[in-house]
Amino acid sequence: MNTTYDAIVIGTGQSGPSLAVKLAGAGRKTAVIERKLFGGTCVNVGCIPSKTLIASAHAAHVARRAAEFGVVLQGEVKVDMARVKARKDEVVKQSNDGVTSWLEGTKGLTVIRGHARFEGPKEVRVNGDLLTAKEIFLDVGARATVPAIPGLENVSYLTNTSMMEVDTLPDHLIIIGGSYIALEFAQMYRRFGSKVTVVERGPRILSREDEDVSSTMQTILEGEGVVFRTSAEGMKIEKRSGASSFAVVTGKGTPIEGSHLLLAVGRTPNTNDLGIDKAGIALDARGYITVDDELRTNVPGIWAMGDVNGRGAFTHTSYNDYEIVAANLLENDPRRVSDRITAYAVYTDPPLARIGMTMAEVKKSGKKALVGTMQMARIGRARERSETQGFLRVLVDAESKKILGASFLGIEADEVVHSLLDVMYTGAPYTVIQRAVHIHPTVSELVPTLLGDLKPLT
Numbered sequence: 001m002n003t004t005y006d007a008i009v010i011g012t013g014q015s016g017p018s019l020a021v022k023l024a025g026a027g028r029k030t031a032v033i034e035r036k037l038f039g040g041t042c043v044n045v046g047c048i049p050s051k052t053l054i055a056s057a058h059a060a061h062v063a064r065r066a067a068e069f070g071v072v073l074q075g076e077v078k079v080d081m082a083r084v085k086a087r088k089d090e091v092v093k094q095s096n097d098g099v100t101s102w103l104e105g106t107k108g109l110t111v112i113r114g115h116a117r118f119e120g121p122k123e124v125r126v127n128g129d130l131l132t133a134k135e136i137f138l139d140v141g142a143r144a145t146v147p148a149i150p151g152l153e154n155v156s157y158l159t160n161t162s163m164m165e166v167d168t169l170p171d172h173l174i175i176i177g178g179s180y181i182a183l184e185f186a187q188m189y190r191r192f193g194s195k196v197t198v199v200e201r202g203p204r205i206l207s208r209e210d211e212d213v214s215s216t217m218q219t220i221l222e223g224e225g226v227v228f229r230t231s232a233e234g235m236k237i238e239k240r241s242g243a244s245s246f247a248v249v250t251g252k253g254t255p256i257e258g259s260h261l262l263l264a265v266g267r268t269p270n271t272n273d274l275g276i277d278k279a280g281i282a283l284d285a286r287g288y289i290t291v292d293d294e295l296r297t298n299v300p301g302i303w304a305m306g307d308v309n310g311r312g313a314f315t316h317t318s319y320n321d322y323e324i325v326a327a328n329l330l331e332n333d334p335r336r337v338s339d340r341i342t343a344y345a346v347y348t349d350p351p352l353a354r355i356g357m358t359m360a361e362v363k364k365s366g367k368k369a370l371v372g373t374m375q376m377a378r379i380g381r382a383r384e385r386s387e388t389q390g391f392l393r394v395l396v397d398a399e400s401k402k403i404l405g406a407s408f409l410g411i412e413a414d415e416v417v418h419s420l421l422d423v424m425y426t427g428a429p430y431t432v433i434q435r436a437v438h439i440h441p442t443v444s445e446l447v448p449t450l451l452g453d454l455k456p457l458t
Helices: 016-025 040-044 047-064 081-104 180-192 211-223 315-330 359-365 380-384 418-426 446-451
Strands: 002-010 030-034 109-113 117-120 123-126 129-138 142-144 172-176 195-199 227-229 236-239 246-249 256-258 260-263 267-269 302-304 343-346 352-356 369-375 391-397 403-409
Touching: 002 016, 016 030, 016 081, 016 109, 016 315, 040 047, 040 081, 047 081, 047 180, 081 109, 172 180, 172 256, 180 195, 180 211, 180 343, 195 256, 211 227, 211 403, 352 418, 359 369, 359 391, 359 403, 369 446, 391 446, 403 418
Parallel strands: 002 030, 002 129, 030 109, 129 302, 172 195, 172 260, 195 227
Antiparallel strands: 117 123, 123 129, 142 267, 236 246, 246 256, 343 352, 352 403, 369 391, 391 403
């Protein structure tokens, strides 16, 4: 069967559903195609389930520390992993059902389940049917990268996706990778009760962050019992028998024997099975779809949004992609990807929030800059909760007085940092927030104090 639409949206991550509904609401005959799970990575195997698991791990951690707060619990704190997973599954189901019912209930929108592949720049085949549209929008996401490690093919391993199906407690979880996903799972499973070792090929974890951020994060996690093996060159996997099922062997140190292996070394765009070549869509060297500042591909009438375009690897950047496309296409509002300020968080406890430039990037730019740093131990809210680890740091352009960036590693950092991010978007000088009167006692109340004590960056 051949069907013609005004628009086809392939994929239902954070960009696709909103755009499909918007297009249908604008009177365009629209089809949205999903091959597996409505809601994409975030809803099903990413943000929502992982943060739900983190909440359970946090509850266990607080319970074990109850005596510090004068609360007496009888007996050992135990974690029922089956119940933890069941709670996570229920939260995910609510979100997945919500996206599905929203799309299916939208007037003028046809929902198709199946794997779509291009037959040409305006043609897509799915379930044997040929669909044609003047405009096609891709929101197909990315998947966990499986690195080429000798011996990996001989053992069972987990990714962030398959990890969501684990309902027992690993005896010793070995995580290969030292960035955001790796660290969140490391702390989570250590708090559940597993022995955890993080193996990183590079010299330090969080390689994109400033060195003191990465070292402080490592110290925090080591304080909870997470073990790190960095500079792990020459890595290979050896199968074992008995209590431990495998061992990670590196160029230095003794082999690390474990019961479960989690790969967390990055993401690979889902462009390998879309018929990209038949549409003539250009990819970069890593397999991401190349797009311009309005998220248009090199093929007229085809846009790429979300993780697949390599312009952002987060739920919030994917949703912003939808906003950019919709504004330019339907609202005559010229919005650009380059208007976006870098902003993300690592949801360890305490969290790391980062916006704009790092200190290393500012130094490399040659800008005259000011810097302010405050230890979390100075902040009343942190002391009240016995969460004094980490620090706040902000960087300011010495001449324009505009905020260049910030790294906040501490309690509630992922919320507090928005007070700076919003000022950055207005283009206002840092003095606007430095002179603001914030509520006491909060973490945010110290931001004006921090900005009032800036020093030249050397």
